[in-house]
Amino acid sequence: MNVKTLVIGLDGATFSVLDPLIEQGVMPFLKSFMAEGVCAGLRTIIPPLTPPAWTSLMTGRTPGQHGVFDFFHMESDGSRHIRFFNSNDVQCDTIWSLASGQGLRVTTINFPAMFPAPRISGHVIPGWVPWKQLRLACWPEGLFDRLKALPGFNQRELAMDIKLEEKATEGCSSYDEYGPWVDLHTRREQNLFDILNHLVREEPSELTAILFDGVDKLQHLCWRFLRPQDDRPLETEQELRLREVCIDYFRKLDGLLEKICALAGPEATVVMASDHGFGPTYEVFHINTWLEQHGYLAWSEAARSHDTQGALLGVGQVARHTWMLDWNRTKAFATTPTSNGIYILVNRDGNSPGVQPSEYLSFRQQLIDDLRAFRDPASGEAIVTGIWTREEAFSGPHSEAAPDLTLMLRDGGLVGILPAAGPLSRRPVMGGAHRPVGIFAAKGPELRRGLMADELSILDVAPTVLYSLGLAVPMEMQGRVPEEIYQEAVLKARPVRRVLTREVAVNGHGSGPGKLSEEDEQVVMERLRELGYVE
Numbered sequence: 001m002n003v004k005t006l007v008i009g010l011d012g013a014t015f016s017v018l019d020p021l022i023e024q025g026v027m028p029f030l031k032s033f034m035a036e037g038v039c040a041g042l043r044t045i046i047p048p049l050t051p052p053a054w055t056s057l058m059t060g061r062t063p064g065q066h067g068v069f070d071f072f073h074m075e076s077d078g079s080r081h082i083r084f085f086n087s088n089d090v091q092c093d094t095i096w097s098l099a100s101g102q103g104l105r106v107t108t109i110n111f112p113a114m115f116p117a118p119r120i121s122g123h124v125i126p127g128w129v130p131w132k133q134l135r136l137a138c139w140p141e142g143l144f145d146r147l148k149a150l151p152g153f154n155q156r157e158l159a160m161d162i163k164l165e166e167k168a169t170e171g172c173s174s175y176d177e178y179g180p181w182v183d184l185h186t187r188r189e190q191n192l193f194d195i196l197n198h199l200v201r202e203e204p205s206e207l208t209a210i211l212f213d214g215v216d217k218l219q220h221l222c223w224r225f226l227r228p229q230d231d232r233p234l235e236t237e238q239e240l241r242l243r244e245v246c247i248d249y250f251r252k253l254d255g256l257l258e259k260i261c262a263l264a265g266p267e268a269t270v271v272m273a274s275d276h277g278f279g280p281t282y283e284v285f286h287i288n289t290w291l292e293q294h295g296y297l298a299w300s301e302a303a304r305s306h307d308t309q310g311a312l313l314g315v316g317q318v319a320r321h322t323w324m325l326d327w328n329r330t331k332a333f334a335t336t337p338t339s340n341g342i343y344i345l346v347n348r349d350g351n352s353p354g355v356q357p358s359e360y361l362s363f364r365q366q367l368i369d370d371l372r373a374f375r376d377p378a379s380g381e382a383i384v385t386g387i388w389t390r391e392e393a394f395s396g397p398h399s400e401a402a403p404d405l406t407l408m409l410r411d412g413g414l415v416g417i418l419p420a421a422g423p424l425s426r427r428p429v430m431g432g433a434h435r436p437v438g439i440f441a442a443k444g445p446e447l448r449r450g451l452m453a454d455e456l457s458i459l460d461v462a463p464t465v466l467y468s469l470g471l472a473v474p475m476e477m478q479g480r481v482p483e484e485i486y487q488e489a490v491l492k493a494r495p496v497r498r499v500l501t502r503e504v505a506v507n508g509h510g511s512g513p514g515k516l517s518e519e520d521e522q523v524v525m526e527r528l529r530e531l532g533y534v535e
C-alpha cells in the first residue's frame with residue numbers, strides 16, 4: 001500500500017509571507033512545488049479562526065453545519081459556562097471518517113478537533129491536546145508506545161504545553177525568549193515529521209495528513225520580524241538576528257516539506273492548505289467595555305475591583321466572563337477573545353433578565369447600527385468593518401450555538417473582553433492576526449501543471465481530497481471539486497460523483513467520534529482546569 005493522497009496543513013500560511021521568502025531563496029522546495037503544480041488563494045469561513053476553519057476543511061461544511069464555532073463551546077444551549085472544544089462537537093462526517101468508512105486507511109497527525117480520537121482505520125495523533133493526555137489521546141491503543149520508542153520523541157514538546165503556548169497570544173516578555181521559543185517549534189515540527197516518516201514507512205495509509213501549526217504561532221508573535229514593512233524597519237542587531245531566527249524556521253520547514261513529498265512519492269496527490277491567511281494588527285477593540293459604555297452590558301462588583309485595565313487577554317483567562325458580568329443588567333456580551341462574537345441574552349422563559357423575544361430583532365439591529373457608528377476618534381474611520389448575524393454566517397442545524405453577531409475589525413485583529421480604560425487601545429507592538437484568504441497549493445499526476453487558479457474556498461478541500469482518493473463526494477458537502485485544477489482526460493475518465501452520505505458504503509469501522517470513559521474525561525477536565533481553560 002502507498003500514500004495516495006497527502007494533505008499538508010500549514011496553519012495560518014499566507015502568500016504575503018511566503019512569496020517574499022520564496023523570492024529570497026529561503027523556500028526552494030515550495031517554489032518548485034508551486035511552479036510544477038497548482039496554486040490559489042483559499043478563502044476561509046467566518047470567522048477566520050483555527051478550530052472552525054480546520055473543521056470546515058475536514059468536513060467541506062460551514063460551522064452552522066458542522067457545529068464548531070470557536071476554541072470554546074457552551075456547555076449546553078443557553079448556558080453561560082464554556083468548555084474547550086473537542087471532536088464530539090463535530091456533528092458530521094469528516095474526510096477521515098468517510099475515507100476510513102469506505103475501506104481506506106487514514107493517518108492524521110496534529111489536527112484539531114481529533115480528541116477524543118475517532119475510531120478510524122489507521123492512526124490518529126490529535127493536535128491541541130495537553131501533553132500529559134497524549135498517550136490517552138492517540139489511536140489505536142498502543143500507538144503512543146510505539147512512537148515513544150522513536151529517537152528524539154519528546155512528549156512534552158510534541159503536544160500542547162500551555163505555559164509555552166500562551167506566549168503566542170500574549171507576547172514574549174523579553175527578546176531573549178523569542179529565539180528558544182522559535183527553536184521549540186522547529187524541534188516540534190521535526191518530531192511530527194519523524195512520526196509521519198515512521199508511519200509512512202512501517203504502516204502506510206492511503207490518506208495521510210499532517211498539520212504544522214508553528215507557522216500560525218510564529219506569525220502571531222513575530223509578524224514585525226517577518227514583515228517589518230508593515231510597521232517600521234528593524235533597527236537593532238537583536239531585531240535583525242530575530243528576523244534571521246524566524247527565516248530559519250521557514251527554511252527548515254521547507255526542508256521538511258521536501259522530505260514529506262519525497263516519502264509520498266511521485267504518484268501521490270499532495271494538497272497543501274492553510275486554514276486562514278494572516279496580516280498585521282495594531283490595535284485592540286475592547287468589545288465588552290464598548291458594550292458597557294453603550295448600556296448593553298454591566299460589570300460585576302468583582303470585575304470592577306480587579307485591576308485588569310487594558311489587559312490583553314490570554315486563553316487562560318477566558319472562563320472569567322461568568323463572574324465578570326452582572327447578569328441581571330447585561331443584554332449583550334462577548335465570551336471569548338477568539339471568535340469576535342457577541343451573544344445576546346434573551347428572556348426565553350419569561351422570568352430571566354435579557355431581551356424580550358419580541359424585541360430581539362429590533363434590539364439586534366440597534367446594536368448593529370451602534371457598532372457601525374463607532375469611529376476612530378482620530379481619523380473618523382469605522383472600527384467594525386464587517387458584521388454578520390447568526391442567520392447570515394451560520395445557517396444550519398447548529399446555528400443556535402453560534403454568536404448572535406460576528407464582527408470583522410478594521411485591522412483584522414481580535415477583540416479584548418476584559419474591562420479596559422477605553423474601547424480602543426493601541427497594541428504595545430504590532431502583532432499578527434488572521435485574515436480571510438489563506439493558501440492552496442497542490443501537485444500530482446492528475447493535476448494541471450503551473451496553474452495559478454482563481455480563488456478557491458476552504459470548503460472545496462474536502463471534496464478535492466475525496467476525489468483524489470477515487471471516492472464519491474457527499475451532496476451534503478457545501479464545497480465542490482475544482483475541476484479547473486485537474487487535467488481534462490482525468491475528469492473524463494473518472495467524472496466527479498456526488499452522492500448522499502447515506503449512500504456511501506460504510507463498512508462498519510465506526511466512523512463517529514470516540515467516547516472517553518467517565519474517568520478519562522475527569523482526567524482531561526482536570527488538566528484543562530489546571531491549564532486555566534475551565535473554571
Ligand SMILES: [Zn+2]
Nearest residue numbers: 011012050275
Ligand atoms: Zn489557524
